[in-house]
Amino acid sequence: MRRYVAGILLSFIALGVVSLAQGSGSVERSSPPSRGAHDAIPDVPFVVTRTVSGRIVEVNLDEHSIIVETKDGQFFKFGIDKKAKLKADKGTELGGKKSLLLADFLNGQLVKVTYIPAEKRVTEVRIRREKS
Helix, strand or coil, X not given: CXXXXXXXXXXXXXXXXXXXXXXXXXXXXXXXXXXXXXXXXXXXXXXXCEEEEEEEEEEECCXXXXXXXXXXXXXXXXXXXXXXXXXXXXXXXXXXXXXXCHHHCCCCCEEEEEEECCCCXXXXXXXXXXXX
16 A cells, blocks of 8 residues: 555656656747748737727717717727728628728718727728618
């Protein structure tokens, strides 16, 4: 019985030593691994985005902003800069138009706004189709 318990304890100690010897694997490499052109790793960092869907209640062309009301009654004001993509789904009144302007957006339209919270910047405003 003593040999059995001693063997189990020795196994646990050995496993601990082996796992410490392997390291965490979180060491930064000094140079990236060599890869072919088709496997290139982009230099773009990971960006967290959020979306808000609702109806436009105000378009302010002077401030370049819109106010969106969600289904649950929350209001969100978004500043729209020149980098933001303005789009419309097929089947909407502006679905065939390639180059939209903020002036094309109207009160009451159903929209989906995608933005980067950390930068407080809108990346896309998309007019959505009404569900039947």
